[in-house]
Amino acid sequence: MNDHVASTALDPVITRYLAHRRALGRQYDMQERTLHSLTNFLVQAGESDLSSGLFESWCRMFESLTANVRRARQVAVRNFCLYRQRTEPRCFVPDINRFARTQPPPAPTILTPAQVGQLLELADTREATATSPLRPYVLRLALVLLYTAGLRRRELVRLTLADVDAHAGVLRVRESKFHKSRWVPLSCGARRELCRYLVHRLATPLDTTPSSPLLCNMHHGLRGYTGSGLRRGIMELLHDAGIWDVDGRVPRIQDFRHSFAIEVLMRWYRQGADVQSNLPKLALYMGHVSIVSTAYYLRWTPELQELASNRFAKQFGYLVRGEQR
Template identity: 30%
Template sequence: MTSLREHAEDYLAMRRNLGFTLEGHGRMLMNFISYLEEVGATTVTTDLAVAWATRAAPGANPASWNKRLTVARIFARHLHALEPATEIPPPDLMPLRYRRITPHLFALDEIVALMAAAAALGQPLRALNYSTLIGLLAVTGMRIGEACGLDRADVDWDTGVLTVRAGKLGKAREVPVHPSTNEALHRYDQQRDELQPVARSPAFFINSRGNRLDAHHVPETFARLRDAAGIRPAAGGRKPRIHDLRHTFCLATMLDWYRTGTDVQAQLPLLSTYLGHVDPVSTYWYLQAAPELLALAAGRLDAFLGDLP
């Protein structure tokens, strides 16, 4: 008889073979399996799934219960085909969901201040890394992990195209950059070799030990640079994060389209591809992420309705 743990491992292996990374999802699922083993369960039931989902740390956002229960539900749905005794928790059992918080939109002078704060870091290579990285994220909207995942071979100086191989769900894509960005990256490449001539990694961004710049450490350094640059959250908002540079790029692009009369709906799929969004819905979310963007969209709608007979 196949154990729940074996079923879970087979399930995760199958989905990963389809291209899903499932890092957080996988950890939660195996935690659920450990809980089932702890209580001596041999099958998944709704009561057990709920008990595990609500077992989160005290003070946790109730919306996290829904996230945990969703992990159990998806696995139970898969398992039910193999073990008919499996109960699948109803989808409306915990309707609470996370609400996406409005991102901080960096003004141009804030981005300049961030890059200046980065350039003032004490260690020369560290200063070069962060000033270049922040600029790259601001003008391409790349994810931090994608930028840190770039290898030298992924930067084509002749065409000005970056090849992102470590995109979401393992999807690769090409990111064309402006000639000024290409030039800035070329300068970084040359200065990097002067500051760290010995590289132990094929990475484009390397640290003082010659290894790849760790994306997991970037947000912490960015927070210090944000504070040094004097950037504060908007009233009622959260502290700006480095991922908000991605939001800023996306919104700035759409604002420019609206102001120049571009057909935004026709261009959104192109933007979605450029950003590496798995689903265009992720790009459409930006349409309601900034009041200024909503105002421009509403103005265009009013003009369209005014032309109707």
């Protein structure tokens, strides 16, 4: 989507609307970009306000995108129009029945420790470049933190040196989803990877001020990796490793977060822990408001099924066999 370069009569209303939604704890970054795309379109069309025909024309600009993305943008505009309608009853409001129909998201690909190990080996073979002198080290640390700490991609690229306590093995995630901040303790292995990375990151001539990005490159001066740049690097590793699901689909970056959650559950089963009572701890670690959000990541895999079934058989198998204790 283009940056907002135009001004319309809708701008003050959009500003108030975004402030209202963010006061409720929402980030609304995607919605802001969508609304600015719409106002830019209106200016280019020589129009000052939205109508049914203009809305349809704007929607045709992104017909090549997935149905879910198209609908999300259409809903963002409709919600804004509903807000505007409170003070301007005659304003146009899009008909939700004409929006793109949502499609179920693809099932996540759960990565195994062996596959992640393969990706780490490939990351070591990547060559540094003039614009990305830390490329192999960045990719390796990113894989470790995505898989062992379950970080969101946006959380990872926003980390600064001030957010890292390598001695204690803790990361500070600032104002993530729903403006929630949290501390993320790292495993012993992830802490070692972080320390190894910092040896290169803190070397001259890179900027080592606390506010500088943890994952950085040298494109037009030192700056942090973008989410899309990190995604490209990891997707290349996945392609080269030949990792895909039964439908030939390469895992997405968010699949590392799914894999983290499943691996935590399997570890608890192997340790004999009370999985149900531990779920709030997992929700807290992943930055969720409640375990309802965490449940989205808890897929029923064959490995998890076997562990759960074995525990049930050990505890209550005598009932199935008709035995007495």
